[in-house]
Amino acid sequence: MSPTEQLFTAIRNGSITEIRNLITQRPELLQARDPRGSTPLVLATYLGQLEITKELVAAGADLNARDGAGSTPLMGVCFKGNEEIATYLLDQGADPSIQNPTGATALIFAAMFNRPALASLLVERGANPSVRDQRGLTAADYARNQGLTELATQLEADAANR
Structure with a gap:
């Protein structure tokens, strides 16, 4: 198994010690991609693994790296509804205004999947509720x-209050 495969397997298994060892030996693995185009941070956040997320961020993972679909870790946690990881990512400097190739933002994902607490958090942290995607829809429209x-x-x- 390649080091990249080992890292992604360790993330799926929640093996923080193995992850720590792999990225200490090979820091370039932080930019690795799985077959779906996910970075280690995208996968960890999508799986709801806060401690692994913290480990990867501390090691220098790009908070705003995009997966194969062009979405960021913050977008994924807004889709999944993980407020704790969303708060952590925002605290670390994740950009809530990034749009994926279809124009969706983390706020649009929060609205699409009925995550009102996340929507409020994103707006408090600078997300613009007036942003429209490629279809011309805002988070409120969704x-x-x-x-x-x-x-x-x-x-x-x-x-209206912006």
Whole structure:
């Protein structure tokens, strides 16, 4: 098994000691990609592994690196609904304004998947609720289209107050 495969397997297995050893010996592994284009940090955050996320960030992982679909770790945790990791990433300097190739942002993912607490956190940390994706839709539009009236109203008010 290659060092890259070892690292991604260790992340999936939650083996922080093995991860620490691998990235200490080969720091370039922080930029490795799995077959789906995920970086180690993208995978760790997507799997909800806060301690491994912290280890990778401390070792120098790029907070805003994009996966094969062009999404960042912050976008993934907003999709999954992990507030603790989202807060950590934002505290470390993750950019909540990045758009993926379809124009989606972390805030749009939070709205799409009914994550009102995450949406509030993102807006507090600088996410712009007025941003539109390639279809011309805002986070509030996605919320409203799914019948999430309260979230849509919150996001519309946030946009008006900017």
